[in-house]
Amino acid sequence: MQGIEATAVVRYTREDGLAEALRGADALFVYDFLSTAVPGAWHGADRLRWLHIASAGVDPVLFPELRASEVVLTNSRGVFDQSIAEYVLGVLLAFAKDFARSSQLQSEKRWLHRETERISGKRALVVGTGPIGRAIAALLRAAGLDVAGVGRRARADDPDFGTVHASDELTRHLPDADFVVLVAPLTEQTRGMFDARAFNAMRPSARLVNVGRGELVITSDLVEALRTGRIAGAALDVFDTEPLPTDSPLWTMENVLVSPHMSGDFAGWRNALVEVFTDNFQRWRSGRELRNVVDKQLGYVPSSR
Known part of the structure; x- marks a missing residue:
């Protein structure tokens, strides 16, 4: 995340501080992909434009208010x-x-x-x-x-x-x-x-x-x-x-x-998830097309095949 911190204000937060951290934020990186805190903190998302989750599945963050919003949702498919x-x-x-x-x-x-x-x-x-x-x-x-x-x-x-x-x-x-x-x-x-x-x-x-x-x-x-x-x-x-x-x-x-939800967790997977977000952040800052954009009505990234 060091490359991002050099070009943007980054706030790190736990679940109990998420609503406050969302105020004024343009992007949200849900690193804890098992967390269900986003729906309850959504009232703080007063200017959010993009949400990225560190998993292939997006069900923890795919709640009605997000579906109805213009916030772009991306995931981390390809890592696992x-x-x-x-x-x-x-x-x-x-x-x-x-x-x-x-x-x-x-x-x-x-x-x-x-x-x-x-x-x-x-x-x-x-x-x-x-x-x-x-x-x-x-x-x-x-x-x-x-x-x-x-x-x-x-x-x-x-x-x-x-x-x-x-x-x-x-x-x-x-x-x-x-x-x-x-x-x-x-x-x-x-x-x-x-x-x-x-x-x-x-x-x-x-x-x-x-x-x-x-x-x-x-x-x-x-x-x-x-x-x-x-x-x-x-x-x-x-x-x-x-x-x-x-x-x-x-x-x-x-x-x-x-097995305890570990089938995809190879040595180094946490760094790989951050790399996916970092790449997408650079794309977002430069106005380029984001990777892994989720169709919020389907609930996944549509495949070309």
């Missing part, structure tokens, strides 16, 4: 794409190669030979066709999986997915997938999209991977699907309540991998 794709490939391999069981047996000093699965030739359905979804598709294809996508509109010639199915036809295509990867943005259309009906459409041998938003999934329906063997397992990096409550049954299910 490859890291999240690597996480997805990692958990698919962990399931297929039974790493959790191997770790348990090692702790017990037990030598138990088993056969494991191959991921090559398996089918993955990636729900969400933005940059993160495309990075996931590319890496899974390189590992030998057959990949398709689910997005707003169907198309058969997508350069990264090949076939993209329309989101309103999701349940028709869930039975085809060995792995279902959620990376869709959280919108009114996607909230709770994975419910009992969706889980009932999946293969009993299928695994769910959620690296998008916890609210994409109805947690109670997921727990029931896992408990009854309706689906074979889940790798979950995001949850509708974070931190995951200690009494959640997800912690102790043998067919569940839990």
Whole structure:
């Protein structure tokens, strides 16, 4: 931020001082991307023109007053794409190669030979066709999986997915997938999209991977699907309540991998987020087009593909 401080007055604040810090401010950088303080402090935004959030998801700041305003909203898409794709490939391999069981047996000093699965030739359905979804598709294809996508509109010639199915036809295509990867943005259309009906459409041998938003999934329906063997397992990096409550049954299910919202957090990610904002700030000061402008009605940055 030193380059910005040389050309602008920068105010640093915590949540309780946000409303006052917003008075007279032209731009707001929401570095704490999990904070929900912006709506409550919005009355202080008397001249704000631009809001940037240090995440790909914008749901914490996409409240009605911002949607209705002329304030430009940008996000930090592009920072976490490859890291999240690597996480997805990692958990698919962990399931297929039974790493959790191997770790348990090692702790017990037990030598138990088993056969494991191959991921090559398996089918993955990636729900969400933005940059993160495309990075996931590319890496899974390189590992030998057959990949398709689910997005707003169907198309058969997508350069990264090949076939993209329309989101309103999701349940028709869930039975085809060995792995279902959620990376869709959280919108009114996607909230709770994975419910009992969706889980009932999946293969009993299928695994769910959620690296998008916890609210994409109805947690109670997921727990029931896992408990009854309706689906074979889940790798979950995001949850509708974070931190995951200690009494959640997800912690102790043998067919569940839990990680604390860290799939994209590579060493150096904080600096990378600041660099995205700094670049956009220089663009903003010079009147150039901003990167990653969010369509506030859609809830994400529209893709050209």
